[in-house]
Amino acid sequence: MEVREKIQTELTHELMLEMYWIMLLSRRIDERAWLLHRQGKFPFHISGIGHEAAQVGAAFALKRGKDWLVPYYRDLAMVLAFGLTPAEFALGLMGKKGEPSSGARQMPSHWGLRRANIISTSSPVGTQTPHAAGIGFAIKYRGDDAIVLTSIGEGSTSQGEWYEGVNWAAIHQLPVIFLVENNEYAISVPRSKQMAVSNVAEKANGLGLPGITVNGLDVIEVYDAVKSAADRARAGGGPTLIEATVLRMTPHSSDDDDRMYRSREEIEEMKQKDPVNAFRDYLIQQNIITEAAQEKFQSRAKEEVNAAIKFAEDTPYPDVEDASYPVYAEDIRHG
């Protein structure tokens, strides 16, 4: 990671440590999820390993508690930064009672958290983009001082829904940030078979909004880009498309086998660029964290993950009757 002068004023050491903590926590619980899945504890996991810097940089550049998030399934670190707890994530993995996104009706990592302004999300890709445009429209309609960020993978920018959503925001100059986490793969299909342009940011040219590409392995670079887009959106300057180049260091999901379509050398090379390690090294190098303090972060993360998993394991499954409601708003049961 490069050393930048500019960020030192905006990003306090305290905030950078908080960012590192979320990245580390996300990585550790994600790794544990793979392990538990392989042990047969639950049927599915979809991973954000390699995306943490992009997600945390973006989330911290927003006003958490005030701004809105329309994420996609790989955004574990992003939603942790917005307030989902590791225990709540673990409830989702195991489909346990009280899981806050869906009451364990949806598969894991289908985010949604009312208290944190995180919209409920589904599985068909690209559907969330017009929702973000609509939220942006509503923010402007009401004259509220909020913005909305929606994220997506580069493969899903092939969807018409993505184009239509971005188009709306560009026409009406809505306060929306479109973050594309480009990890070069849509399950097995490489970027070159998704688009003829060489990067996703170029797509902004055809839609009439600014488009930039940032190094999504550099949490500070992402923070800076999203912060400036957020400031502009808040001031009425309209939407921005931000492509963050990231690494998908795992198979697409627990049901995928990426040995079918990419080499082990490629995976080994990724490990040299690991964004969580890169930020750790940067913080040590800049004397923002000591080796000893870093070790404490590691052990604290382990404890939190252990506690989250234990909590979820000790929580019962939902009552079977939960499956029958709420189909309509009239059926909602509170409490």
Place this chain on the structure above:
Amino acid sequence: MAEVTLIEGIRQAMDEELARDERVFIVGEDVGPRGGVFRATEGLYEKYGGSRVVDSPLAELSIVGMGIGAALYGLRPICEIQFADFIHPAFNQIVNEAAKMCYRSNGAWTVPMVIRAPYGGGIGGGLYHSQSVEAFFTHVPGLKVVVPSNPRDAKGLLKSAVRDPNPVIYFEPKKGYRLIKGELPEEDDLLVPIGQASISRQGKDLSVFAYGMMHYYTLQAAEIVAEEGIDVEVVDLRTLLPIDEQTILKSVEKTGKALIVYEGNLTGGYGAEISAILAEKAFVSLDAPIRRLAGPDVPAAPFSHPLQDWFMLDVSKIAAGIRSMAEY
């Protein structure tokens, strides 16, 4: 009491709801200065401005998709799809997103939204300006599906739909926009509840279930056969989802015969569901096989006049269906 057209009932409903609630806005193609291609939003742009009567890009899925986002934030969108035939690009947004939002979030998020769409044939619209697509949506839990057949219901149901906390698809019989006229009571706030069918004609010999344009024709057919001594009960279904089973069953328990009239394709159409409900729950009351009178199983109504006439049900075809049923 003033006599107005069905589309005037729709326009008044939107006007009143826009005036009542600042969260309500209209979005769709040509809804602004043009006032809609059928003029359903006539005068509303001038009255409420371009921020509340919003001309959308020519792209149906994002009319619905942005409406969902706006509804999640707390607004009350009325999305207009110019023709029901063009609703299909928005199918994913309606079925996978709007309809499932409440269930999939355990009630944390809901989508209070109306999707208006003119449907139905008989206007020389050919395959793509004539479709009746309601059966695609009545298969989807989480949606409400409404079809008015007269100005009073058109107004009262639309006002209820705007206030409903769920996504409501509101299909408008476009052939009847100006053909169907009726008295509109000068109530301050005319609301017709969603989820209730109505008995629009009392009778004892057989029950005919219909909605929208086919209900209008059925009432006329019922008058014709009445002169021949056949006493028809007509049930205007009005809300297709959720289904008002009680009214449907009660009518057949009284008459013993059921004819279901709908203009969409026969197979897998809405009438199949009514038929199944009657077969399961009113079998002992039935004196004759349940019959469906519906559009033929060709893709949609063809353009050329005689071909369209072949496709479309009309008063005389419905009257013939009633006679044959009465004879059984």
